[in-house]
Amino acid sequence: MTSIDEVARLAGVSTATVSRALSGRGQVSASARERVLAAASDLGYVVSSRASSLASGRTRNIGVIVPFLDRWFFSAVLSGVSAAAMRQGYDITLYNITTDRDVRREVFDTFLRRQRVDAVIAVSIKLDDDETQRLLDLGMPVVAIGGPHPRLETFTVDEEAVAQLATTYLISLGHSDIAHISASPAFDTGFRVPSRRRAGFEQALAAAGIAQDPALIELADFTVEGGHRAAARILDRMPGATAIFAASDEMAIGAILAARERGLRVPEDLSIIGVDGHELGAFFGLTTVDQFPLRQGERAADAVIRQLSGAGAAAVPSPLPFELTVRGSTGRVRSD
Amino acid sequence: MTSIDEVARLAGVSTATVSRALSGRGQVSASARERVLAAASDLGYVVSSRASSLASGRTRNIGVIVPFLDRWFFSAVLSGVSAAAMRQGYDITLYNITTDRDVRREVFDTFLRRQRVDAVIAVSIKLDDDETQRLLDLGMPVVAIGGPHPRLETFTVDEEAVAQLATTYLISLGHSDIAHISASPAFDTGFRVPSRRRAGFEQALAAAGIAQDPALIELADFTVEGGHRAAARILDRMPGATAIFAASDEMAIGAILAARERGLRVPEDLSIIGVDGHELGAFFGLTTVDQFPLRQGERAADAVIRQLSGAGAAAVPSPLPFELTVRGSTGRVRSD
DNA sequence: CTGAAAGCGCTTACAG
């Protein structure tokens, strides 16, 4: 690996000037800059991040904490973070905290404290007080995606509004016997996404003057299979349901498959709407409220990088966008 | 952040001894070690990776190059790499090379050369000569997953054997009109997985004395939707087919859905088998040849870490395991 | 087994 000294020698300047020319910090004459750039390029020189970060305190690396890697939503967010980070020359190092308590402690107690990263993005992670404190103690920009957090800068989508939009859309199609697939309490810790979506669902019904029947809600686990089972229970117990709002696209897809298995036509017999913007949505013709997870990741990355560039304090981020995407799984209520 | 000096002071030893005690390198008396460990723990001291790596040349960080993040197979491999790496105290930094040629060049020309990682794992990436050379020039352990590479240590599954296993299983169920969903040439660069699976398919048919009809092969793109379309074409053109071997689980799932839409029963009217071990396989009752992608990631991580621990030269890795997982999508050929 | 000290390869006040 060529070092800064070789570049300095070839360019006929000091290493200080090489450093300035390459980093863009400090003054360098145009001619010196040119010679440095040419020399660096000739030699294939790349600044050593270990030396640079020790000297400067900057790593140009962002830590990303995720709870899962193999669920579509999280990989989409991660793709966004990665793309935005690379665009600005940042690396990302990944901390998959899994469900193992020890691994998780280790991440907060050790991994994140190695001074390997300049900032942290926590994706849809329910942080306890201790973990939050450790994050704050890092003394670096920390951004959370997914749910308001009292002590952290957070990118959140307004889950209630999302659910209202989905539900209201079903109502606008004439539906009133609308069931909801939510998630069991185990999935409701932290940002309480299921609760909030359920609340939005109920608010939309109430606003339309539709009486709420608790039986209309079934709990699942955010998977296709769980959605499938929940939809089956719904169809068993209330054959009169004409529409289902599922709290995730995976569950909505499960519901579509459950309906088909019973010979129900979607949307003629049953309208189904989900939430997320899942890649399989188009294939299944699923109407959904898209949350643009890729863009969520990009925004989080851009936000921390902006903070690192010293662009002032953390701006309170505007709520994340969402959008109704109408496809074939929803239609006007059957009029028989 | 507390530094090594504070630990040394509290433990009543030199920083050299702290370093030795914490890293496990070199001799330290039991009593000194104990005091150091206690002091470090009291102070919440974590070795600064930037200082440590500059001094030692070791980063305890592995670079992982992936072509996609949001396809299940890759996230499963990545999960495995992450789990194995964390278990050994390693971080991983992620390079998602996407399809943008410039991003890709940047990864090989700059990102990987920052001295941020001790080793590199390339997951299912078709590397050209130049990229291979750059990887080799890094002078660190490099392991590739997915397909033999003449110049790189590679973890590969024997794709032909995988396809033979799947096909032979269908034959053992009495099928002889077996169609195959492969992938178009665009997906056949690099490790040529589609070609190799197709070859295995054809070999198995030949071995069983079954005549091959080129019309029995349709090309898709490794997605559910592509598999769906390909299966539809197969069912149009050869209604006599009793079984389909799809070169991936996603495509096999698409095929199952296509069959159902036509009112065909799976497996009574049509047996379908895939390859991968996709998480949705169980839900769809898909028979598949599982490739254990999670374990592939773990093995690659363990391999590079072993090399980094100086456990001798790279052992030629044994071929990756695969296994037939029989579920409900395959059955004996219909006897009408 | 232990410590003093050099050195890892940069960055950045500081002086000019």
Place this chain on the structure above:
DNA sequence: CTGAAAGCGCTTACAG
């Protein structure tokens, strides 16, 4: 605008 030099926080021969 530029360079000499200190310093970032560790690790590791080296000497004892």
